[in-house]
Amino acid sequence: MSINKDTIKKISKLARISVTKEETDRLEKDLNSILKFVEQLKELNTDKILPIASVSDQPLTMSKDEIKKINEKDEILTNAPEKNSNYYIVPKVIE
């Protein structure tokens, strides 16, 4: 598997990160070298090993169905670049 400039363009679009021409050249080199490094794992035979979702053997801790957070909107909206009538305001996005 290798990464070309089109793949980088696609990934950057999906991630909403703009990448300049110079950055693309550098990323292509970097990402390919990382992939090549990781691909060494393919030398191992993993036929009988199930994919793992987590390396820690910790069980998922569960919480009770209780409301503890009550109206933190002032604190929450402090971080909004723009707000109005307790709403976050963003550029128009419509389907």
Add this chain to the structure above:
Amino acid sequence: MSDKEFNYYISGETGKWEVVIGLEVHAQVSSNAKLFSSSSTQFGSEPNSQVSLIDAAMPGMLPVINKFCVEQAVRTGLGLKAKINLLSVFDRKNYFYADLPQGYQISQFKHPIVGEGEVVLDMSYGTKKIGIERLHLEQDAGKSLHDQDPIKTFIDLNRSGVALMEIVSKPDLRSPEEVAEYIKKLRSIMRYLGTCDGNMEEGSLRADVNVSVRKIGSKDFGTRCEIKNVNSIKFMQQAIQYEAKRQVELLEEGKKIDQETRLFDTKKNETRQMRSKEDAHDYRYFPDPDLPPLKFDQSFVDEIKKKLPELPDDKKERLIKDYKLSNYEAGVLISDKDTSDYFEDVAKNSDVKLAINWVIGDLFAALNKIGKSIKETPISSKNLSKLIQLIKNNTISGRIAKDIFELMVNDHRDPKVIVEEKGLVQESNVGELEKIIEKVLKDNSDKVAEYKSGKDKLFGFFVGSVIKESKGKANPALVNDILKKKLS
């Protein structure tokens, strides 16, 4: 009971087409707190008043799963006679949208909590089994308001992080009618279980509808289109009708169907392509590193199983057996748990035949008229059984019962009190009845002569006049007897 045949096909110029439908239903779990945070799920609150740092996706926050939501997913799975997976995994479904602050939805992709099950539909052409592919837990997104400003979108994150059960059917549905029945059945099962309130107006239940068409007899599926986020049964049916017709027309023109996501425009009654189509969805699912796999043992499932209530299908069977109800009557009652509970309360304390007629006849009509549900009924099951007892023991006539019923709708009172207060007790005293009958016969001597000369039909007129003269109180059976004697 299959008095009809299935006949929903689209007639095109080249022949008949079959419509194939699969649904992805999103059902909100009836929890107090969200799936991974302790914010409230209350509907209709002030914008952004139920948002924690987790729901707003502040960096460094860690999700902790709500045990109640896990239990409800298992309960629902058991209600769908489905396989419960003791190990399931939460994945991140990545996409960019303003009402999704995390930039990904926590969902279950490869390993859902519930596997295959089924739902049985009672159609006019017989019962039909609809396969369930899976049920998984996931987070809801926030709400975007696009109509508040010409160039801005308003975002409310109250719904962000609320627990949803996505229930995916197999492509087993074949008509808008089957889709309606399927949604109703699913909703009824979840309401019996108490796992989702099924309130479509508040968005607690909505669906993505997958539609494709194929020539009758074809074994292969056509290319499908997905109609996103439809929030009423009526709209689902309209969207399917439109979409199936659109696909048939394209295919008959020799064109191809593009597999795509579409929106249903409820004003124009048509589906259209979503603008974001060129960004072909690439969700880049991967296991959420914040959440180890969800594991529980069989005893956790068995505990939940022990507490399951009687479900609609079992209840229907029991009502038919225990009360000798017709398939139709039982079907009407079980569609809503509160209705069947109400009926059983009334029937146990009065008379089955009268109870079913009063509940699905007069009571339904009255509730409909005043726009209330059975839960808010002005006539308690106790009072309706009392009314039926009064008819049964001949204290009042059926006609008077209807009048009393009307009064009960308005003032919620005990029918016995109304009967006594208004002096509506049925007149069964033969002496009193004879007096009234004498009067009626005297006032209508011409009709009596006609009757005696052979106009038998007038008998009903005399009965009616006597009842009227008694202000509805005369016992109709006695009036019949006495009149027959008097006129012979």
